[in-house]
Amino acid sequence: MADTLSIVSWNINSIRFRIGIVEQFLRETQPDILCLQETKVIDGDFPTAPFKALGYRHIVLHGQRMHHGVAILSRVPIEEDDRLDWQANREARHVGVRLPNGWRLENVYVPAGGDVPDREVNPKFGQKLDFVERMTRWSESLDCPTVLTGDFNIAPLESDVWSHKQLLNTVSHTPVEVEALNALQASNSWVDLGRRFHPAPARLHTWWSYRSPDWTVNDRGRRLDHMWATADVAASATRHEVFEHCRNWLKPSDHIPILTEFAL
Amino acid sequence: MADTLSIVSWNINSIRFRIGIVEQFLRETQPDILCLQETKVIDGDFPTAPFKALGYRHIVLHGQRMHHGVAILSRVPIEEDDRLDWQANREARHVGVRLPNGWRLENVYVPAGGDVPDREVNPKFGQKLDFVERMTRWSESLDCPTVLTGDFNIAPLESDVWSHKQLLNTVSHTPVEVEALNALQASNSWVDLGRRFHPAPARLHTWWSYRSPDWTVNDRGRRLDHMWATADVAASATRHEVFEHCRNWLKPSDHIPILTEFAL
DNA sequence: GCGCCATCGG
DNA sequence: CCGATGGCGC
Structure with missing residues (x-):
């Protein structure tokens, strides 16, 4: 392990479909660890070869058919810790590993x-709130230096969305979701590294809908992807970046990668 | 009209999906007239602009949603003659035009x-034989110099398939289909221009299944696409070509284009 | 809008 | 294997 460690999180919306741009990103940015969400593939079909060829030889997968699916690819050794199923519904939404320095990465x-x-009307909304609540119970009991990252699908701050007022009743920015996310954050005093390095009210977005033909028109983004850390880990963070140019690539994901670097 | 006229037939398996290779073919080969089958698009969505840009300004369409669909695109004036529905099932399987010299093109x-x-087991097989029989009744009554071309989906001769013996019980080469096609051919003394210029037992194929990963392996082709003409028209035919290299293009059709040239 | 899947027709 | 479609989830 060198004297820094960089961790990326990226909702890739099908790793098989987007393996090309992932390779491009890794060549460009060379993070130590890549956390993916929405891989949409069973573990047996995950394209590991391109990652290995780029030096990401440590691979921990938790995928399923069709939907969801997460993965961690690393060029430093990692050890699978757990693949939690908080709602006991067999949805592949979490994978946790142990890093060489003892940190956990979730x-x-x-x-x-x-x-x-x-x-009441939309059970999926209830499931989302329930998921965050169960994560909160889990988070309370963590007692180790930890990085918690991924697609949280909630943009908590006013400056996390293109229009706070217009999105107050839009899923991802409703008060009840923000409250749930705040409770999760408080449950282990998680430090929001994105805002640590780019404090509100700076614009900071990680997602732009596919539904608008040109994502740059009106810049209607939201910050749905997050990198959190326990206080001890956060103290060593040296920078946090979001890679907006990836949203312009051919056949992009609707999410962009985010990166945090830590001094070791 | 110059002193020659070249006519191409090509089952394109979705004109929208394959518009790029069609443009490439037209630039390369510059036929006067292009007959397409399996355009798979309603007339309103047919991509006419690329054809017009290449000089194919005379366009006669008979398409439908999803399946089938035929079209004639020409750089010499053509006039729509008819769009026949022999089976009265509204399937878009025929379009006929009149050429400047009075010939019909079907x-x-x-x-x-x-x-x-x-x-008995497979109604589609019955429908196919019935279709050819109804075409035969129609063909008998034609009394004009005519070119009859398209995807006939029958390979009549032994040398029209990669293995006569192995395909005797395979749809497209069964004796009952060949008999039906022969009756159609006899009904107006149609001259088979493909075999006029490449007589049996020469290998002459126009289709290779998608189902084999590499179409060249064992060369399991069939001659399903044909260009026929009445005797008067056939007398002026100067060459007939099949364009096998198109089967190697990126995202190819499973059929290749065939061309006949006539002296005027 | 965009991927995945199922199903159909080839 | 390859397109088109329709439904789902995002």
Whole structure:
């Protein structure tokens, strides 16, 4: 291990479909560890060869058919810790590993929550809130230096979305979701590294919908992807970057990669 | 009109998906007239602009949603004659035009006929034979110099398939289909221009299944696409070519284009 | 809008 | 194997 460690999180929306741009990103940025969400592939079909060829020989997968799926690819040794199923519904939304320095790295894909922000009308919204609550119970009991990253599907701050007012009733930015996310953050005093390095009210987005033909028009982004750390780990963070140019690539993911670097 | 006229027939298996290779072919070969089958698009969505840009300004369409669909694109004036529905099932399988010299040009897409060569078990096979029989009744009454071309979905001769013996019970080469096609051919003394210029037993194929990963392995082709003409028209034919290299293009059709040139 | 899957027709 | 479609989830 060198004297820094860089960790990337990226919701890739099908690793098989986007393996080419992932390779491009890795060549360009050379992070030590890549956490992926929405890999959408069973472990047996995950394209490991291109990662190995680029030096990412340590691979921990938790995939499923069709939806969801997470993975951690690393050029430093990692050891699988757990693949948690907080809702006991067999959805592949978490994988955790142990890093060489003893830190834990937790990679999470929080449910999107459907369209209607109402637990009664839309069960998916209830499932999302329940998921974050169960994560909170789990988080409370963690007692180790930890990085918690992934697609949380919630943009908590006003400056995390292109228009706070217009999104107050839109899933990902509703008060009840923000409250749930704040409770999760408080449960282990997680440090939000994105905002640590780019404090509000700076614009900081990680996702732009596919539904608009040109994502740059009106810049209607949201910050759905996060990198959190326990205080001890956060103290060693040296920078945090978001890679907006990846949203312009051919056949892009709707999410961009985010990176945090730590001094060791 | 110059002193020659060249006519191409090509089952394109989705004109929208393959518009790029069609443009490439037209630039390369510059036929006067292009007959397409399996365009798989309603007339309103047919990509006419690329054809017009290449000089094919005379366009006669007979398409439908999803399946089938035929079209004639020409750089010499053509006039729509008819869009026949022999089976009165609204399947878009024929379009006929009149050429400047008075010839008729008939573009046909014969039903494939399903997998099992048995009218009882497989209604599609019956429909195919019925289609050819109804074409035969129509053909008998034609009384004009005519070119009849398209995807007939029958390979009549032994040398029209990669293995006569192995395909005797395979739809497209069964005796009952060959008999039906022979009756059609006899009904107006159609001259088979492919075999006029490349007489049996020469290998002459126009189709290779997608199902084999490499179409060149064992060369399991069939001659399903044909260019026929009445005797008067056939007398002026100067050459007939099949363009096998198109089967190697990126994202190819499973059929290749065939061309006949006539002296005027 | 965009991927995945199932199904159909080839 | 390859397109088109329709439905799902995001």
